[in-house]
Amino acid sequence: MFAKISNSIKVNRSSEYFRFVIGQKELRLFVLLAAMVAIMAVLKPDTFFTSTNLFNILRQISLITIVAVAQTLVIISGGIDLSVGFNLGLCGIIISYLLDAAFNPALAFFAGISAGLLIGLANGLIITLVKLPPFIVTIGMAYIARGLAFVVTEGFTIRVTNEFVSELANGYVGPIPIMTIIMFVIVVIFSYILNHTPFGMKTKAVGGNIVAAKLSGINTVTHRLKIHVIGGILCGIAGLLMIGRLNAGNPNAGMNYDVDSIAATVVGGTSMNGGEGSILGTLLGSMILGVMRNALVLLKVSMYWQTVVAGAIIIAVCSIDYLTNKNK
Amino acid sequence: MNGEVILRMKNISKTFPGVQALKDVSFDLKKGEVHAIVGENGAGKSTLMKVLGGVHLAEKGEIEINGIPVEIHNPRDALNHKISVIHQEFNLVPTLNVSENIFLGKELTKKLTGSLDKRLMKKRSRELAESLGLNLTNYDAPVRQLSIAQQQLVEIGKALFNETSILVMDEPTSVLTSKETEVLFRLINQFKKEGMAIVYISHRLDEVVTISDRITVLRDGEYITTMDNSEKKASKDEICAHMIGRRIEDYYPERKEDAISDDVILEVKNLTTEGYFEDISFNVRKGEILGFAGLVGAGRTEIMKSIFGESKYDSGEIILDGARKKIKSTTEAIKEGIVLVPEDRKQEGLVLLMSLADNIAIPNTDQITSLGTIVRRKKSNLTNEYVNKLSIRPALINRPIRNFSGGNQQKAVIAKWLATNPRLIILDEPTRGVDVGAKSEIYTIVNSLTEAGVGIVFVSSELTELLGVCDRILVVHEGRITGEFNRTDATEEKIMRAAAGMGNEM
DSSP states (O other): OHHHHHHHHHHHHHHHHHHHHSOHHHHHHHHHHHHHHHHHHHHOTTTTSSHHHHHHHHHHHHHHHHHHHHHHHHHHTTOOOTTHHHHHHHHHHHHHHHHHTTOOHHHHHHHHHHHHHHHHHHHHHIIIIIOOOHHHHHHHHHHHHHHHHHHHHTTOOEEOOOHHHHHHHHOEETTEEHHHHHHHHHHHHHHHHHHHSHHHHHHHHHHHOHHHHHHTTOOHHHHHHHHHHHHHHHHHHHHHHHHHHHTEEOTTTTTTHHHHHHHHHHHTTOOTTSSOOOHHHHHHHHHHHHHHHHHHHHTTOOHHHHHHHHHHHHHHHHHHHHHHHHHO | OTTSEEEEEEEEEEEETTEEEEEEEEEEEETTOEEEEEOOTTSSHHHHHHHHTTSSOOSEEEEEETTEEEOOOSHHHHHHTTEEEEOSSOOOOTTSBHHHHHTTTSOOBOTTTOOBOHHHHHHHHHHHHHHTTOOOSOTTSBGGGSOHHHHHHHHHHHHHHTTOSEEEEESTTTTSOHHHHHHHHHHHHHHHHTTOEEEEEOSOHHHHHHHOSEEEEEETTEEEEEEEOTTSOOOHHHHHHHHHSSOHHHHSOOOOGGGOOSOEEEEEEEEEETTTEEEEEEEEETTOEEEEEEOTTSSHHHHHHHHTTSSOOSEEEEEETTEEEOOOSHHHHHHTTEEEEOSOIIIIIOOTTSBHHHHHHGGGHHHHEETTEEOHHHHHHHHHHHHHHTTOSSOOTTSBGGGSOHHHHHHHHHHHHHTTOOSEEEEESTTTTOOHHHHHHHHHHHHHHHHTTOEEEEEOSOHHHHHHHOSEEEEEETTEEEEEEETTTOOHHHHHHHHTTOOOOO
């Protein structure tokens, strides 16, 4: 009998180790992604399965992935942030405006990213102190950010000629887009923080059961503030990259990033209820959506249908995830 | 005819992850009787009734109504068999009014237009409510504005409206004042005369003996015995012995008087929060177990939460080791060595999504972190140490905490705090919903902590437990301390009197 028990514990340990390296959810997503790539490689070997196209996909998903990392952190901590899109839009506008006014570029970048931080802080303060639902606070903040972007630009687009910004968003190191490198660095940093630091553990505790977290001595107010501030900073960085991509500060930039970032997060297996989820999953979710969009273009599906298919895939992936979890 | 068997449950078994909640339990109920089910928390009383009410599906066993085998798969089936269950948490829609609640799902409509006949529904429900003695000034108010007793009457009204022949009441008096309880008992006796069969679940043995005709005892999910109480003279000691399964003296660990030192760890002076508690003063010494008795809602939990820094208090002082402290947050309380094992471990004590190890680690991240990173080996060492100390079973530290039994979950909450090296542990209903074996283990753990010089505040609604475990017992009634008893002179009766606010003749 003892042999049996120790045996079962051993099995458990090795599977645990496996789960430590890559969680089951991530594994499923990875298989799905690999399958999509494989199918497309067969269907369109010349246009899809080329290094140019694949790196192109990676560059296309970089911005949204950075925003989705912010979204994932907020959602795991039990909240939601619908202001990420216009937050990054406003940050970009501020940087463009200051560059256009011949400010010191470093100062302009700092101001833009600080604006992101402040919006995150404002979200966090209202959510934790007034105790309004995050949904309402961040939707209001989205309007404010968008409105401010129009106030600053009076509705016009500001041209961005700064070479550093342009290089950051459009440059390459070898075959790899710099923006993609930035994305990976951010993914690695926050994946590590979430899985291997007290901060990450507390984030999951706050999202999983905020009462128990508070009664365990976690300062839930400051913790949620920090999460929103980090999210705001990431939006600021995304805003900087955005104006580089467009070579312009456009007051409409960032539209749909709120919904798209949530889509990447939930496809990546993060629970909307908070408490569990992973940054690696979000990266995979974002990649799946990116490959899908690219594939639909190459398969010459009309642009309008692409959106319909995207929606269907989001629902399908999440349904599978929900059903497998329910049966557990 | 009264006296006929209306319900027979045979060999019911039900398992939940980690616990066998019911093992071959049989139960029968006659028309016109009140049949009480008693047992400690976790004995299976509520589970048995949830099987009857269609909330849980038994793995094994049969249910017969009027001699005919029936299948109850969901609450609607139960209603169709004229079974109504009034749970501890009411099944009312708080935003709807009395008549909307009573007619919910069975709304009356006007023949001509098919629209709701609100006037008729209101009239009928009003008649029903008044027949139960529920006289409201405003029948249009949402039921959340009614008192708990009034809400209970609305639940009973719903049951009557369904022409219930089997009425199950789960701890109906736990939230009622003694006057409201009298009203309820009058109603129960009236229903009995009309031939209704009533299952009455309670752990207030006085009430059980007063109201019931037969008493069935469950322990650890097993049927123990059924006692006749037609004369209302059943012996409480006998019921108690059946519930615990051994003599009370053997159940609780022996207290060593010399464990208590003269050093006061915590002194509370005139602590007051308006509307919750008033003028609370007491002290806890090193190695002492101080009990807090009282009825649910007496304010004990609020007092404890204030000391732990979770809620603010209006005035008063908290003195730790002779120094006055203003504890403003749980973080500060933990730093001062005060920890709280909360009343509701699932809602307040644990993060159910997380593993056993993570739950223990949350307040102890400092100990397992180097260079800002949680070191897995340190985490598992820390966890294993306390898993062994408290014999948490199974000893799989990466298993999600939700898959552990109630007793082991409670030990996990205690473990997480022991790892912080506390000076004072406040336990709020630490044995609620845990099985008898785990209870006894928890008593032993608490006892051994005092030998290491830790002070314990032990809040419980179970008198036998308080009498068995504590060195000294304070009684709280409506937010005030109304009695203090030493181990030697405390009795159930004295505590009950103080808890009911009847004063004590000391």
